[in-house]
Amino acid sequence: MAIFYILLLFMVIAAIIAVETKDLLSSVICVGAIGFGGALMFLLLYAPDIAITQIVVEVLALIILIRATISRDHTFITGDREFFGMAVSVAILLVVFLAGVRVFESLPSFGTPIFTQVADAPAQTYIEKGLTDTGAANLVAGVILDYRGYDTLGEATVLFTSILGATVILRTRSRRTVAC
Amino acid sequence: MLYALCFLLFMIGLYCAVVKKNLVKIVIGLAIMEYAVNLFLIMLGYRAGGTAPIVGRGDLQAGAERLTAHFLNRAVDPLPQALVLTAIVISLGSLALLISMCIRLYDKYGTFDITEIRRLRG
Amino acid sequence: MKGMTIIVKTISGWVKVLIFLFGIHIILFGHLTPGGGFAGGVILASSYVLLMLAFGRDFVAENLPLPLASRLDCLGAFLFAFVAILGLVFGAAFFANFLYQKYLPGQALHLVSGGTIPLANMAIGLKVGASLFLVIFALSAFRKDGRPEDETAAERGMGLGSPGAQPPSAVIERNTPEGGGATSGDADATAVRRPQALGQE
Secondary structure, three states, X not given: OHHHHHHHHHHHHHHHHHHHOOEHHHHHHHHHHHHHHHHHHHHHOOOHHXXXXXXXXXXXXXXXXXHHHHOOOOOEOOOOOOHHHHHHHHHHHHHHHXXXXXXXXXXXXXXXXXXXXXXXXXXXXXXXXXXXXXXXXXXXXXXXXXXXXXXXXXXXXXXXXXHHHHXXXXXXXXXXXXXX | OHHHHHHHHHHHHHHHHHHOOEHHHXXXXXXXXXXXXXXXXXXXXXXXXXXXXXXXXXXXXXXXXXXXXXXXXXXXXXXXXXXXXXXXXXXXXXXXXXXXXXXHHHHHHOOOEHHHHHHOOO | XXXXXXXXXXXXXXXXXXHHHHHHHHHHOOOOOOOOHHHHHHHHHXXXXXXXXXXXXXXXXXXXXXXXHHHHHHHHHHHHHHHHHHHHHHOOOOOOOHHHHHHOOEOOOOOOEOOXXXXXXXXXHHHHHHHHHHHHHHHOOEOOOOOEOOOOHHHHHHOOOOOOOOOOOOOOOOOOOOXXXXXXXXXXXXXXXXXXXXOOO
């Protein structure tokens, strides 16, 4: 359990550095460190599917972020907003944080998942009958493509639309100039 | 205590998205928030001393297609993992969209500073 | 973007094939081992991104032309919806696992098992890989000073790349209005600094 604390502390420190540093390249590298720590945490939390996906997605996200920032001329940031606005925002965030931490006391402690406490949780059915209902040995694949296939259909649509939007925004030539 | 650290990570990302002036810093704050939320969802389904929810050869009873009680008592929750899997890939798509908008804004206004973008008249 | 040195080009020519094969393995065995369509598709895209970083954009534009990538993307999305509709035609409901329930149950823990799950994995892998390759290719079109690079013939058809005879959109003066309306993006380069190069260009 100590390794979880160490990795989370590493991620928090990297996040603080990413937020406060004035050089954009350093903060992008710290975001990469956060993603890498997250992938290690997923591996230790017995989620190998998610760990594979997180590490490759984080590498591509780093490439996208670096491509946007390093090719530009502005890599140094000049100061924050005015002091009063920042103080009010920090105060509100502090209140939200202190109130939100109290919510976690109503959750079961770390290490006992919720589906063992509730009588007829769907996760229990997925584990017991997953192999015989879907035929897939990877229960997570059986969940996303058989039991909860609609979510995957929605996700494919969202990814398609967002990539379409990104490609259209980066278009520099309009088709109207071709004629005459 | 671990949940509180994860929530602290989320709050750091929220602070960055709310307070900072640079556009790319705001996008980085959103990315930190997404990492924190995915991590929190997976931590909810963790079982101490458990195994990954993947059936191996040793988890089937001999001859039958039933799972051993050893596997049933130790498997972690597969449902949050299924939800987070799609969430991670969607976050990559939305990050690409945000960065393409940042690039377009830089080409039009010449700066990443949102206070200056607000004051300029197109 | 330009390519890198000859050492990087040689090694990535070999490694790219292995990464591509690994991505196909993760997609194909997605119902038996950890992985699945999403992770495998992202690995496929990253093999082409490696090629783009090592050899330059023009080489990759000839290797996998842009209209072909966009058609593969649409084909993947269509195949996924097609598998779901087949579940309505042959099975009980939309998106039912009709292959496992009726026609081809297969054997547990073998490659032929799970019904329509491997087919849906392959469709998702194709779609995610082609989409992410498209978006990173489109993002790499812009150079250091904000001027787009020279385009290839394939990009002209899709509208990505340099705007040709059109001037870029007008740049707004920042502090003091300079004489005449600035109409070219190069005028903005006076007030900004160039960053340290990252080893390429």
